[in-house]
Every structure is written in C-alpha cells, then in structure tokens.
Amino acid sequence: MSNKKLVLGIAAGVAALAVVGVICKRKGYLDGACEKAESLGKDLKDKYNNVKDSARKKFDEVVHKGGEIADRLKHKSETAAKNIDPATN
Numbered sequence: 001m002s003n004k005k006l007v008l009g010i011a012a013g014v015a016a017l018a019v020v021g022v023i024c025k026r027k028g029y030l031d032g033a034c035e036k037a038e039s040l041g042k043d044l045k046d047k048y049n050n051v052k053d054s055a056r057k058k059f060d061e062v063v064h065k066g067g068e069i070a071d072r073l074k075h076k077s078e079t080a081a082k083n084i085d086p087a088t089n
Contacts, residue, residue, distance in 0.1 A: 024030050 021030075
C-alpha cells in the first residue's frame with residue numbers, strides 16, 4: 001500500500017468521525033457526556049485535594065514525631081556524656 005493511499009484512508013476516517021460528531025452534537029447525544037465529564041472532573045479535583053490535605057497532615061505529624069525523637073536522643077546523649085566524663089560538669 002502506497003503512502004498516498006494511507007494518507008487518503010486516514011483523511012477519510014477523520015472526516016467520517018467529524019461528521020458523526022456533528023450529527024451527535026446536533027441530536028443532543030453529547031450533552032449528557034459533557035455534564036458527566038464535568039462532574040467527574042470536579043470529583044477528581046475534590047479527591048485530589050482530600051488526598052493532598054491528608055498527606056500534608058501525615059507529613060506534619062511525622063516531622064513533629066521526628067523532632068520529639070531527636071530531642072529525646074539529644075537529651076539522652078548529653079546525660080550519657082555527663083555520666084561518662086564527670087570533668088564536663
């Protein structure tokens with residue numbers, strides 16, 4: 001099959017889909033699909049925001065917990081250092 005026939009076949013397919021699209025739009029078949037797509041988009045946006053908020057909360061909790069652990073370890077290491085070398089008191 002030559003390139004010319006391939007290009008003509010693709011062009012004919014695109015033209016046929018365009019005609020079908022125009023007919024469906026005029027008859028109102030696509031109206032429900034557009035509304036469904038909009039509601040789906042809004043739902044996805046809401047879910048994304050919920051996931052983002054919960055991830056931010058978890059991150060803040062982990063950072064806070066990590067800070068507490070670091071403070072405890074620092075305190076224990078200072079206490080251990082004082083117990084080992086009494087000259088630093």
